[in-house]
Amino acid sequence: MNTRFVAALMLGVASATLGPIACSMAGTDTADVATTPGTELGIRKDWMDTSAKPGDDFFQYANGSWVQNTEIPADRSGIGGFWIADQATEKNLESLIAEIVASDPEPGSDAAKVKAFYQAYMDTKAIDAAGLAPVKDDLARFAGIADKSALAQVLGSQTRADVDPLNATDFRTENLFGVFVTQALKGGEVVPYILQGGLGMPEREYYLSSDQKMAGLRTAYRAYIADLLKAAGIDNADARAQRIFDLEMKIARAHVSREESDDWSTASSLWQQSDFAKKAPGLDWDAFFKGANLDGYKTFDAYHPGAITGLSRLVASEPLDAWKDWLAFHQINSHTDVLPSKLDDLHFAFYGQKLNGQEKQRARDKRALAAVNEHMGDALGKLYAEKYFPASAKAEIQGMVDNIKDAFAKRIEALDWMAAETKAEATKKVQTMEVGVGYPDEWTDYSALQVPESKPYAAVIAAEKARYRQQLAKIGKPMDKSEWWMNAQLVNAVNLPVQNALNFPAAILQPPFFDPKWDPAANYGAIGAVIGHEISHSFDNNGAEFDSTGTMRNWWTDADKKQFQAAGKALAEQYDAYEPFPGLNVKGELTLGENIADIAGLQAAYDAYRASLNGKEAPVIDGFTGDQRFFIAYAQTWASKMREEALRQRIATDGHAPAQYRALTVRNMDPWYKAFDVKEGDKLYLPPEKRVKVW
Structure with missing residues (x-):
C-alpha cells in the first residue's frame, strides 16, 4: 500500500484503509450492499493451526494450516492475503477486458485505447515477426551519439516519471535519473524531484554486498547482459557486456543506500536549474534539461544530491562507448515484454527465476492485463469502478475512516508525554486529512495518448511519454490534495505525506480485508488495521516530519521528539532480532x-472497535471472543509464503518487514495478552515496559 503499505502493502511489493459499511465484493455489481452489521465469524478457522500456542508463534496459530496446505504457484515468487484479494480482482478485470475486446468501442475512447493496447500486447506472433525493428530507431539514436553534449541530451530524452519516493518507496529506474512531481518537501510550489537511477538490478546492495549469494547474482547478471545483447543481434556482445557491467558497478558506488533514500530529512535540497552545473559538474545540464523537457523550470528537489553529483561526474569520466552500450542494453532490457520472445524469455530467466525464484512465467493474458494496469490504469479503473464498486460505498467507507481517525485523535490527546502545542498540530493533522475512497473524483485524461494498433513497443513508449507529460503539467501549479497515486483496481492503500491525504482503492475492500457479512471484530482487525496503518503513516519516523499542510518542518518540542525517537529505537531493536535465515x-x-x-x-483500530461496542462486550462466536477475532483477523491479513530468493530480496531492499513478523505486531498490545492468556515464559511474551507504544 504504500509506503506506503505494499509497493508495496505487501501492504509491496511502500508508504501501503466502524461500523456497518458497504463495498464491492468479487462478482458484485453496482447494486447497493446492505449496511447492517454482519454476524459471520469473519476469521478463517481452516487457516489456523490451533495446536500452536498463540503466545509462542501467533503467525503459525492464525495461519499455520494455510501455510502448510497452500502452494506458491510456479509463476509467483510469493503469495498471501493481498494475492488472494488480487486474484478476485483479476477475475473481474479479465471479464471486463473480454467485454471490451468483444465490443466495438467508439474510436478515440478510453475503451478503444484499452482494446488496442491489450490486443497488440497479446499478439506474440506479430511481435516475434517484427524482430528488433520496433527498437531500431532508438538503437540508432544511441549509436549516433557523437559527443558528451549529445549524450546528455539523449540521457534527458530517456527520462520518465517512473519513481515515487514519498508514496510508494519506489526508487528504481533504469534511466540515469528518475523524475517525480509533487509539492516540494519543505512546502510551496509543485516541483520536479530528481532521483538517482541507472541500475539493472534492484539497488546498490546487489552490486556492493560481499554476501556470497549477492556475488552469485552479479555473475549471473553479467552473463545475462551478454546473452541479451547476443539475442538482440548486437556484435561484440561479451566485450560490451563487460563495459556495461563495469559502468553499473561505478553507478552503484555513486548511489546512496536504501536507508538514506528513506531519510526524507536529507532529501529536501532545493536546487535552482543553474545550481546543477556548479554542484554536479560533468554532465551538460543545459542539454540534459532540454532533452528532458525540463529546461523551462527553475526549481528542483535534488532528492539524492550526493548521487546526482556522483552520476554527473561519471558521465564526464566514463568512455562515450560505454554509455552508448549502456543505453542500448537498458532500452531493450526495460521493454523485453514487447520485443521478441527470445529476449522476453532471457529476461524472465534472470529477473523471474534468479532474482525472485519464480519457476514459470505468468500467462501472457495476465501480463497483458498487468501492462494495461501499468500504462492505462485509470482508463481501466474507471470502467472497473463503474461495474464492480457501488457509488454508495464511498460514503460508507468514509464513515469507517472517520471512526478510526477519531480514535487516533483521542490517543494523541491521552499521551502524557506530549506537550500541548505538539498535540494541537498532531490533532489538526488528523482532522484535516484528505481521504479518497474507492476511486478518484477526477479520472486521468488520456485524450492526448495515441495508441498505435498492432505496435505494442510503440504503444508502451507512447504511454510512458504521455504519463511524463501529464506529470510535468503539474509543475508550478497549486498542489491538488485530492490527487490519486493508485488505481482503483489495485489491492493496496497509500498515505500521501505532502498532500496529508490517504487513498483506499476499491479493490482492497474485499476479503480477506473486508466483508459486510462479517462481524465487526473481524472487519476492524482486518481493513480497520489497514486504515489505521495509513493514518499512522502521517506519524511514523518520516511522516512525523510533515505538518498538517504537508510541509516538512519541525513542529515538535525537543523533549517530545526525544521521547518519540526513543520509542522508534525500541521498535527497531525488536525487529532487528527477527532472523528468517541464519545470519x-x-x-x-x-x-x-x-x-x-x-x-x-x-x-x-482496536480502540475504534471497542468504542463501537458502546460499553458492551462482543458476543462469543464459534468459541472466539471479540478480541480474539480482532487479533486473528489482523494476523490473517498477513498470511504469506515467499520463495527464499524473494524473501532475501525483501529483507535487503524493502522498507516493509516480511509478513510473518508484521503479524507479531500484536505482542506490543496489552489486550492481546489478555485475549490469549499469554504469560511470562511464552516465546512472544514482552514485559509491559518492553511493549512499544509510539502513539
Missing part, C-alpha cells in the same frame, strides 16, 4: 516507518 536479520531501521504504522494503526 540474515530483518533491518529494524529500514522497516521502522512501516512498523510504527502497523502498531499505531492496530491500536487505533
